[in-house]
Amino acid sequence: MDFQSCVTIQKEWDIVGARQMGRNIAKEIGFGTVDQARIATAISELARNIYLYAGSGEICFERLETIDRKGIGIYAIDKGPGMEEVSRVMEDGFSTSGGLGAGLPGVKRLMDEFDIVSEVGKGTKITVMKWIR
Amino acid sequence: MDTLKLDHHIYRDLLKQFIETQDEKSLYEAEQISKQLMQRHTSPEEIIHIHVKALRELFPNLSKEIQYSMDFLLETMISYGLALQEFQALREKQYEINSEISIAASMQDTLLSTVKPAIEGMDIGAISVPAQQMNGDYHHFVKDSQGALGVAIADVVGKGIPAALCMSMIKYSMDSFPENRMDPSVILENLNRVVERNVDPSMFITMFYGQYCPNSATFTYSSAGHEPGFHYDAKHDVFSEIEARGLVLGVSRDAVYQQYEKEINENDMIILLTDGVTECRQGERFIEHEEVLNVIKQYMHLSAQEMVDNVFKHFERLQDFHLRDDFTLIALKKYV
Structure with a gap:
């Protein structure tokens, strides 16, 4: 897939860069303040996961447009260790970043669509989307 | 919107x-x-x-x-x-789990329900209250063809759902025994083999099985490491522990159980219980056996059922209406 914009995640500061880019795109698409804040938080979580568990990866953005709605697509891609039990990671209370992060269940709640493809030893790709209500 | x-x-x-x-x-x-x-x-x-x-x-x-x-x-x-x-x-999610547990608890109530049989010259009282929704204590009465009373009381170490699942197994095994009378020691030996084969080694069950025969007025019993009950000797107005040795169920495949016999005279009483009774706590302090007996003495003029009900109420209040362990108390009072 050819993404319009991507941010490489290697250092903690890159998370801020990803949030900034995501927020700008969300604003341009026409999301309101509350949704912008939610999208930024989801990006934070996705980027933090890459930074903490994969070491490095990418956050990419896509403007979504269909006949009747507009939205944003966010892709978190890494070549890290991958996840063995995706269903465990998606359980409430099985929080990742030190127990305080919203974790992936939080990302799912912040967005409208959510998908994970993960292979042990190869990496993980998380796809999320949010539509303007 | x-x-x-x-x-x-x-x-x-x-x-x-x-x-x-x-x-x-x-x-x-x-x-x-x-x-x-x-x-x-x-x-x-x-x-x-x-x-x-x-x-x-x-x-x-x-x-x-x-x-x-x-x-x-x-x-x-x-x-x-x-x-x-x-x-x-x-x-x-918690609400779902709770409603599942309450369905399981009512299934267990039906499964483990026992009726106090009418035995000549014997007044029977029994109460069993779980600490949580499901009961890890078990008690059961049977009356055989010759009019003798069989009484079983058992306690799974632990409480809640695992203990309750374990208890159902005891119930099924007891049901599968033949109709004719079996000695208490034989019953415990059979159950021991079932438990040893089917239960995780970390889980223990203690059990007491007694038989009262109205014709001979004797109480025959065996114990698998169960909390000792009490015998009230009306003639001398004294309580004594019903002592019986025996290994808890499920530890050793070949455990054998000794069988004991006691004569039961007029106005004597047999008290059977689980450690939920003797390990009641007042604050951080465990109560003494003496105290259990004192409370029993206070209500022993009542019928057997009224007595056990009142003893339970007493300890429930003593523990601020919050049971820490499943509580089972049985009283057999001989009145003729």
């Missing part, structure tokens, strides 16, 4: 009223709104959004600084909103 708009107008008018009057009435109404919003699962960031919108409408010349500070506050609330959603999801 419509409800949100409605909320917005109510919120704005109420905010205006409060800013102008600072009265308690608007604050009370704000409390009501906040409850309604929670019922609708409105998250904190949405409330801040409603607030900002209301502020802008009421004060069109609101300073940039205040507006930015509101954006900042909204951002910091996102995680709280997520935590609230997680809490709601977990609460729903």
